[in-house]
Amino acid sequence: MKNKVILIITFLILFTFGAACVSAKNNQKIVVGLDINVPPMGFLDSNGDIIGFDIDLAKETFKILGKEVIFQPIDWDAKELELSTGKIDAIWNGLSYTPERAKNMLLTKTYMQNNQVFIVKKGSGISSISDLNQKTVCVQKGSSGETSLKNSDMSKNFKNITTLENMVNCLNEVKLLKTDATLADEVTARYYLAKNNLESEFEILGEPLSTEDYVVAVKNGNETLKNEIEYGLSEIIKNGTAENISKKWFGENIICFENAGQISNESKNKNDNFQTQLLGGLMETLKLFAVCFVFSFPIGVVLAFLRNLKFAPLKFLIDVYINIMRSTPLLLQIFFMFYGLPIMFPSLKITDRFLIGVISFVLNYAAYFTEIFRGGLKSVDKSQLEAIKVLQIPKSTAIFKIVLPQMFKVCLPSVCNETVSLVKDTALIFSIGIVELLTSAKSIVNETANITAYIVAFGIYLAICTAINLIFKWVENKLKFE
16 A cells, blocks of 8 residues: 555656656747748748748747747737737737737737838839828838828828738739729838849838838737847847848848837827728628629529520530639639739739629539529429420420429528628638638727627628528528428
């Protein structure tokens, strides 16, 4: 018995020691969140490795601290949420100081400064910020540039402000003349334009909209990690490592280590009505859903009938169309319609984002509806079709009174599933700058670091899809489907 007690105690001691070792080891790992589309701060090289100025700076800083750093790509629009929920330990990727971020995150001292500048297409006739009056402007969603732009006094003078996922998409907008200018970090913009030989296509306006401080963010209350990062930065600045990294990426030393202050253009205190913001996003979602369903449903019915004809060329073309739509992602199709077609056909200039989104959705869902209805047509007994011929029933009567009712009975559950999918897929239109329900919720969460907007959006989607299911159940009962 005594030996058993000693054995158990020994085991508990070893287990506790092992757990402590593992915990200590885990504490040596720091997860840094970043957007991998921000050269030269942080981006993917040709080998798929994450590299950049901030990457090198973070590695050397944590090397001083004796910690291993792991770089985790994140959705930049949800960076505050990633940090507050503990999924990452720090944000280090060209993050600008703003009073709003200082409330939601713990920010370090400034390690470099940067300007927010406008980029226009060369030969556009725009040479100063004043020339942008009543022009369209594009900016990366969730960036400090978006905050600076919307809070600036001149924002009311713009014809329209569009937000997209990254700077590359914004530059494509300018290149294709879908927008007049884009706002971006000067450091990032100059590096990207030089790296891709685009300096002959774009021009950076000399007057900056604002000057900002780059900082590192940690979770509120984590003073220990903040102090450690500042200590590590001060050490690599002292020993010259930071200067060497700066010269490697920028050709000069632009390190500036001081307390972060207010950005040069004072941000106005705006109490956005988040309910109005969500309602606006909901209206866009419902509008897109309604228009797409109204057009894609009948197109699917017509193509299903045409597909069953014995005219081989037409059947082949419909099959090719369906195969393309079903074999490629809807998001890629939206990108192709918006960016690809204008490049392939320069004379084709459709600038209405909502219209392009509608066309993409209709083409995609019409293909799926076509296959659903084709299966429904095959379920109609051939003997009935023969009877229609024998009885010489008019084709229109046969189609609307005999064939379609039976086809819809069989197809109804599948049509219901596709309709529900359409509601959820409307969120993809954010990729071309349309702010729908989910994007509105993400924007609110990003600004407040509070997930309430996600919960509200969850409830709205659930309510819409539940209503659709109930409507289809009612139709099934009317058709005596059971």
